[in-house]
Amino acid sequence: MTKCDKCHSRSIIHQRYSGMRLCHTHFQEDVRRKVREDLRKTGLFGHGARVALGLDGRWGSAVLLQIMTDIFSRRKDIDFVAITVVEGEEGTPHRDHAFDQARLLAERLSVRHIVAPLDFGARPSEVSGCRDLDDLKMKRLMNEARAEGASILATGHSLDSVAGAIFLKLLQGDVDGLFQRQDREAQLHHIEPLQRIPEREMRLYALQCDLLPANSKGQDQNRSCQDDLHQQVRRHLGSFDSRHPGTNYSLLRSLERIHLLRDDNASGAKPLSDDRK
Numbered sequence: 001m002t003k004c005d006k007c008h009s010r011s012i013i014h015q016r017y018s019g020m021r022l023c024h025t026h027f028q029e030d031v032r033r034k035v036r037e038d039l040r041k042t043g044l045f046g047h048g049a050r051v052a053l054g055l056d057g058r059w060g061s062a063v064l065l066q067i068m069t070d071i072f073s074r075r076k077d078i079d080f081v082a083i084t085v086v087e088g089e090e091g092t093p094h095r096d097h098a099f100d101q102a103r104l105l106a107e108r109l110s111v112r113h114i115v116a117p118l119d120f121g122a123r124p125s126e127v128s129g130c131r132d133l134d135d136l137k138m139k140r141l142m143n144e145a146r147a148e149g150a151s152i153l154a155t156g157h158s159l160d161s162v163a164g165a166i167f168l169k170l171l172q173g174d175v176d177g178l179f180q181r182q183d184r185e186a187q188l189h190h191i192e193p194l195q196r197i198p199e200r201e202m203r204l205y206a207l208q209c210d211l212l213p214a215n216s217k218g219q220d221q222n223r224s225c226q227d228d229l230h231q232q233v234r235r236h237l238g239s240f241d242s243r244h245p246g247t248n249y250s251l252l253r254s255l256e257r258i259h260l261l262r263d264d265n266a267s268g269a270k271p272l273s274d275d276r277k
């Protein structure tokens with residue numbers, strides 16, 4: 001039996017990026033600690049807030065809803081609304097297995113749940129791939145969150161997903177795109193509190209907490225989107241990260257560093273009088 005590095009219990013996971021072997025209890029603690037630290041770093045929870053949470057019936061959003069409602073269970077000034085974007089016209093949204101999972105989980109955690117239909121009639125003609133559809137769903141989610149009076153929108157993207165998105169933007173030279181989601185001028189702050197949780201750990205956590213049935217299609221990526229550029233990047237990055245553990249974390253840290261540099265420039269020394277001319 002392999003033991004946990006923090007106690008004498010049996011280890012259930014080996015985190016190759018940290019070198020740690022953890023038992024059931026210490027693994028859960030580790031996941032929650034990372035989420036708590038990430039939430040604290042946003043600086044958005046000092047005062048009361050309405051938090052909209054994108055609940056899509058997959059592992060990530062299920063884990064996020066459970067952890068966030070638990071962390072803020074004693075904060076009466078913070079309330080949650082779970083939003084599920086479904087495809088289909090207004091009035092007759094298409095409700096599938098993932099939708100049912102989302103509804104049941106919101107019910108179990110006593111979180112208000114609303115449905116935001118994505119009207120295909122309203123889909124612009126440029127929607128051609130899965131990525132476009134994801135972007136459209138994200139816009140719908142943001143609009144619904146604003147309509148609900150939320151100041152924060154949380155989504156359950158994993159480390160693999162966030163690192164993949166960063167890498168793709170770098171490959172495409174889309175530096176502006178790296179800052180889109182963290183735009184401080186925006187009234188609605190989009191946060192990704194699971195960005196330091198690798199997908200396989202997210203899945204393990206969801207299974208351990210019985211958040212979704214084991215046979216659920218709770219994966220963070222859409223299997224029908226295998227040819228999508230974003231998925232290609234994730235596949236390559238995934239195999240690179242398994243050979244060189246910690247690569248995804250390095251990408252995330254790079255972005256954080258770029259943000260810091262930008263903030264330093266924005267708030268630091270101003271150019272002298274007419275230097276710029």
Ligand SMILES: [Zn+2]
Nearest residue numbers: 004007023026
């Ligand atoms: Zn332990």
